[in-house]
Amino acid sequence: MPMADLSRTPLYDLHLARGGKMVPFAGYEMPVQYAPGVMKEHLWTREHAGLFDVSHMGQVILRAKSGSVDDAADALETLVPVSIAALKEGRQRYALFTNDTGGILDDLMVARKNDHLLLVVNAACKTQDIAHLQANLSDTCEITPVTDRALIALQGPEAETALSRLVPGAAEMRFMDATDLAWNGTTLWVTRSGYTGEDGYEISVPEPLAVAFTEALLAMDEVEPIGLGARDSLRLEAGLCLYGNDIDTTTTPVEAALEWAIQKARREGERAGGFPGADVILGQFANGAPRRRVGLLPEGRAPMRDGTGLFAGDRKVGHVTSGAYGPSIERPMSMGYVDIEFAETGTKLEGEVRGKRMPVTVADMPFRPSTYKR
Amino acid sequence: MKYTEDHEWLRAEGDIVVVGITEHAAEQLGDVVFVELPEVETQVTKGDDAVVIESVKAASDIVAPVDGEIVEVNDDLADNPGLVNEDPTGKAWFFKIKVADMSQLDEYMSEDEYQDMIS
Structure with a gap:
């Protein structure tokens, strides 16, 4: 794909100014590494705090037309084998969109906010995911892609120290919490999660403030920008799947050893099944893959x-x-x-x-x- | 020193040619994590795959730039592949070839010509 056809995130100029080596990735021009290189960036993240631009990923708001977040959770449960109904406000959970043969259409994060669900999906799948949500849930829900916010991941043992200098409330959060925090007159959507195996955060920032927020973090001694190369070696050391490589439409959640993502409530009892490919997936739970x-x-x-x-x-x-x-x-x-x-x-x-x-x-x-x- | 289009450098020492990769190539490869060297006494023909380099990004082949016999390989690279990034034109030579016909080197670039190619 010629670079001219690629999208850019709000941090594109910042990546260039910081010496990012830009490559095409999932339709975007993204930094694969900066001057230190993959190895040093990886180790920096494990020892200090690495900042990743993940703005290419899809952020999607799912809101029930009834206004009830419980209804949005019920609706989403028809597309994922995951218990969303039991997800408490202010908490986040890993989920999978499945297809009728039990394969995986995408993996995603779902956070329950006060009156809606916030989904974060893979960049390469976001167009099809949004179409999938619209095709299946638009009778009962409004599906709103968030196109005016950057998404920043800050990962590593010093992420808490760094982020809580800007937003003290970040230190109070625990793994998989999802909270709104005020910064500089705006609202950050913060989750204590990530994809490196480290403690850390993902922070959704309104686009006009994305560069200022990122620069404020990068100005700290603990924080360095990290490219996609190290993101890949970090997630692999953590045993985490890359959609398109390790999971796809030909792999089921049971084959993919992701049984932990399918809570008991979706396997047994009154909320069991009711998602695409349930017969295949629950059959593999019972009989093995x-x-x-x-x-x-x-x-x-x-x-x-x-x-x-x-x-x-x-x-x-x-x-x-x-x-x-x-x-x-x-x-x-x-x-x-x-x-x-x-x-x-x-x-x-x-x-x-x-x-x-x-x-x-x-x-x-x-x-x-x-x-x-x- | 002579240079190939594959970013190898060749240094003649009598009828022996020492082969490594350029700083530019090492930079493009990124951190090298594994080097597979040929066996000593292997007869190679120009263009044969001689060395495999695995970096954090990908695997690359280094080809034999001339016909001859591998007479020595740099075993230090097996234990310390990172040398390729630290000192590509010095300590991180890959192998030495005994060459029958040194005129095989004539076709390769001078330092100036190589610098022109990569700039």
């Missing part, structure tokens, strides 16, 4: 990247969906799908890298323990 997403630790230093075939003897038993070097664990790491009988932690397999079979072991994830502030 033929394959499973697992962590993989290659021996030696050679990374096994996505597409690498996995073998047990002569039998092909799966493939890698994400693979990279883990700067914090100081070794290569991958995740991928294997036939269920090879999914047990400790199973020895081989990955085919450039025609050569290399040993790799099925491993627990996250590869590095997460440090959420629960």
Whole structure:
């Protein structure tokens, strides 16, 4: 795609001024790295606080025409296998849009605010997600894409110190809280969450103040801007899925080892089922799935990247969906799908890298323990 | 020193050619995390894949720039692939080729020509 056809976030000029190396990503020009490079940016985030522009992601308000947020929750439950009805005001939860065959259309975050739900969806899927919401929920809900706010992630052990200098209320929040906080005459939508395995926040800022807010954070000693390259190695160390690589319409939540995202209330009792692909997904809950997403630790230093075939003897038993070097664990790491009988932690397999079979072991994830502030 | 369009540098030492990658190439690759070197005594033909470099971004191949025999490889890179970023034109040479015909180097660029190509 020529760069001319790509969208820019409100922080585009700031990225350039900070030496961001811009690449096309999900229809946007985004910084893949800054001058320090992926490795140093990754380690900085783990030790201090990394600032990520995630404004390309879709922010969508879902509001019931009745005015009741409970009705909006009930409506959304028809599209996700997740308990939204039980989500308390001021809390956020991970969710999945599923299709009729039990595949995953997208993964998303859902926050319950006082009179609406706030959804954050993947950049590459946002157009289809909004169409999906409109096609299915427009009888009872208003679906409003938020196009006038930037979204900033601040991640790492010093994120709390940094953000609470601007908005003291941030320190009071715990993991997966969603709160409105006042700053400079405007309202920030803040969640204590992120996608790096670190404690941290995602902050939705009105566009006119996005640069000033970001600059205020970057002026602090704790905070450096971090590109998409390190975002990918951070999320992989944390065992988190990248939509389009690790989960997609051909993978079910059970195959993807995301059972934890499907609360008991959607599996048993009066709220069970009622989402697309429920028969397939609940059937796999009961009887198991033929394959499973697992962590993989290659021996030696050679990374096994996505597409690498996995073998047990002569039998092909799966493939890698994400693979990279883990700067914090100081070794290569991958995740991928294997036939269920090879999914047990400790199973020895081989990955085919450039025609050569290399040993790799099925491993627990996250590869590095997460440090959420629960 | 001679330079290839693949961003390799070649340094002649008698009938031996030492091969590495340029600073520009190392910068473009990003942090190098793994280097797979050829076996000593391998006979290579110009254009053969000789080295695999894995960076935080992707895998890249380094090709043999001339015909000859690999006579030495830089084992330090196996333990410390980051040398490629720290000192690409010095400590991070990849391999040495014994070359039958040194005129094979004639087709490659001078430093000035290489700088023109990347600027």
